[in-house]
Amino acid sequence: MARRVEVRRAALAKNAELAARNRALFQAKGIKAINLLSAPGAGKTTLLEKTIRHLHEQGFRAAVIVGDLATENDAERLRRAGAPAVQIATGTVCHLDAAMVAGALEKLDQELELDGLDFLFIENVGNLVCPASYDLGEDLRVVLFSTPEGEDKPLKYPPMFKSAQLVIINKIDVAEVLGFDLERARENVRAIAPQAELLELSARTGEGLEGWYAYLEQQLQSQPRS
Amino acid sequence: MARRVEVRRAALAKNAELAARNRALFQAKGIKAINLLSAPGAGKTTLLEKTIRHLHEQGFRAAVIVGDLATENDAERLRRAGAPAVQIATGTVCHLDAAMVAGALEKLDQELELDGLDFLFIENVGNLVCPASYDLGEDLRVVLFSTPEGEDKPLKYPPMFKSAQLVIINKIDVAEVLGFDLERARENVRAIAPQAELLELSARTGEGLEGWYAYLEQQLQSQPRS
Numbered sequence: 001m002a003r004r005v006e007v008r009r010a011a012l013a014k015n016a017e018l019a020a021r022n023r024a025l026f027q028a029k030g031i032k033a034i035n036l037l038s039a040p041g042a043g044k045t046t047l048l049e050k051t052i053r054h055l056h057e058q059g060f061r062a063a064v065i066v067g068d069l070a071t072e073n074d075a076e077r078l079r080r081a082g083a084p085a086v087q088i089a090t091g092t093v094c095h096l097d098a099a100m101v102a103g104a105l106e107k108l109d110q111e112l113e114l115d116g117l118d119f120l121f122i123e124n125v126g127n128l129v130c131p132a133s134y135d136l137g138e139d140l141r142v143v144l145f146s147t148p149e150g151e152d153k154p155l156k157y158p159p160m161f162k163s164a165q166l167v168i169i170n171k172i173d174v175a176e177v178l179g180f181d182l183e184r185a186r187e188n189v190r191a192i193a194p195q196a197e198l199l200e201l202s203a204r205t206g207e208g209l210e211g212w213y214a215y216l217e218q219q220l221q222s223q224p225r226s
Numbered sequence: 227m228a229r230r231v232e233v234r235r236a237a238l239a240k241n242a243e244l245a246a247r248n249r250a251l252f253q254a255k256g257i258k259a260i261n262l263l264s265a266p267g268a269g270k271t272t273l274l275e276k277t278i279r280h281l282h283e284q285g286f287r288a289a290v291i292v293g294d295l296a297t298e299n300d301a302e303r304l305r306r307a308g309a310p311a312v313q314i315a316t317g318t319v320c321h322l323d324a325a326m327v328a329g330a331l332e333k334l335d336q337e338l339e340l341d342g343l344d345f346l347f348i349e350n351v352g353n354l355v356c357p358a359s360y361d362l363g364e365d366l367r368v369v370l371f372s373t374p375e376g377e378d379k380p381l382k383y384p385p386m387f388k389s390a391q392l393v394i395i396n397k398i399d400v401a402e403v404l405g406f407d408l409e410r411a412r413e414n415v416r417a418i419a420p421q422a423e424l425l426e427l428s429a430r431t432g433e434g435l436e437g438w439y440a441y442l443e444q445q446l447q448s449q450p451r452s
Contacts, residue, residue: 003233004233004237007229007230007233011230039265039266039267039352040265040354040371040375040379040382040383041265041371041372041374041375041376041379068382069355069382069383069384069385070381070382070383070384071378071381071382073378073381073382092355092358092359092385093355094320094353094355094356125355126265126354126382126383127320127353127354127355127356128266128352128353129295129318129319129320129351129353129356130320130353130355130356132318133318145266145267146267146374148267148372148374148375148397148400149266149267149374150267152297152299153266153267155296155297155299156266156294156295156296156297156299156352157266157295157296157352158295158296159295159318171374174374174400174403174404177400177403178400
């Protein structure tokens with residue numbers, strides 16, 4: 001067991017080093033990198049489809065790196081929305097790591113000029129546990145959860161929520177039919193992730209998206225974290 | 227990297243050994259052990275609440291082991307439903323393993339006579355990736371996914387679905403309002419998990435539960451897997 005812990009520590013140290021390299025690249029190129037995390041099916045891809053279309057209309061340039069165990073489905077959806085997208089198939093690995101993102105950045109770089117890219121969205125593997133431990137070099141970590149999952153998700157997956165700069169509650173359009181208690185959900189977010197901002201929206205119907213878009217544009221004006 | 231793979235292989239070999247011990251215990255005591263796996267918020271606990279009540283009414287004895295990163299919430303819900311329940315708090319670990327289950331079995335054994343227990347439900351950590359690799363010694367592996375997560379979950383998390391004896395599609399009561407395509411979901415299950423039986427239900431409304439109850443009672447009559 002001690003050996004396992006030691007190997008894991010070495011892997012995380014190596015990851016931190018590669019994440020710092022990614023971060024330096026993002027800063028040098030003026031790219032705002034956003035790591036998007038959630039359980040399976042919480043609506044990351046739908047949110048990104050809408051977001052990509054909106055940002056393009058506003059004259060911004062955005063690209064996406066997508067992680068899944070298998071399939072190219074999400075990358076294809078995001079390409080149809082108009083963004084260059086690189087799919088990482090992790091096989092049995094439950095999270096993206098900084099090395100995978102570095103590899104995907106090289107692929108993206110062959111497709112488009114990274115200079116002048118405003119946003120890079122990294123859609124992580126659908127998982128509320130493992131990806132919390134892996135810094136990818138992102139500027140911002142956005143954790144989504146959706147009303148069908150229940151109000152208790154922040155309480156049950158604290159490392160993930162504690163690592164977020166922004167928490168999004170998605171699928172608020174079906175909150176009522178599902179008996180989702182929005183006030184209790186807000187309290188749970190505040191209790192576990194007092195550091196995080198909170199947005200509530202429905203990526204599917206578009207309700208609340210203007211708050212998310214405003215948040216993104218604000219980020220472009222802010223200084224990168226170092 | 228090679229060292230990581232080797233350490234992981236050793237951990238899985240150790241786990242297999244402990245799982246075999248759990249399995250031998252279940253067989254000796256005549257307990258049907260069921261490993262219940264899903265993404266966060268797919269409805270495992272709600273399904274178990276209803277199931278526990280039903281099994282008790284039918285004169286069966288059932289107990290539960292619950293895994294979560296944090297909180298005793300699910301164990302408390304299941305105790306209120308009438309089952310002895312042991313909560314395992316995994317901290318940052320994304321799955322249960324056979325050693326954790328063995329420890330929980332010892333705790334259960336102090337509370338009740340394991341002999342004469344008909345069903346032991348093991349509610350795994352909400353995660354469609356990591357728990358797939360860890361045999362707990364269970365007789366049956368049941369993988370749930372729910373309509374709000376989308377039809378594509380089997381395609382995106384193949385190791386989990388390939389390891390299932392039974393796949394349950396939950397929350398069919400909201401399938402229509404969410405635009406969930408049940409026929410496409412069935413095709414995806416059949417494509418990835420042709421070995422698995424398939425049930426469709428709503429744990430919340432009770433629709434389809436009779437099929438699940440019948441499935442469980444059939445399992446009691448069948449020989450244990452060895």
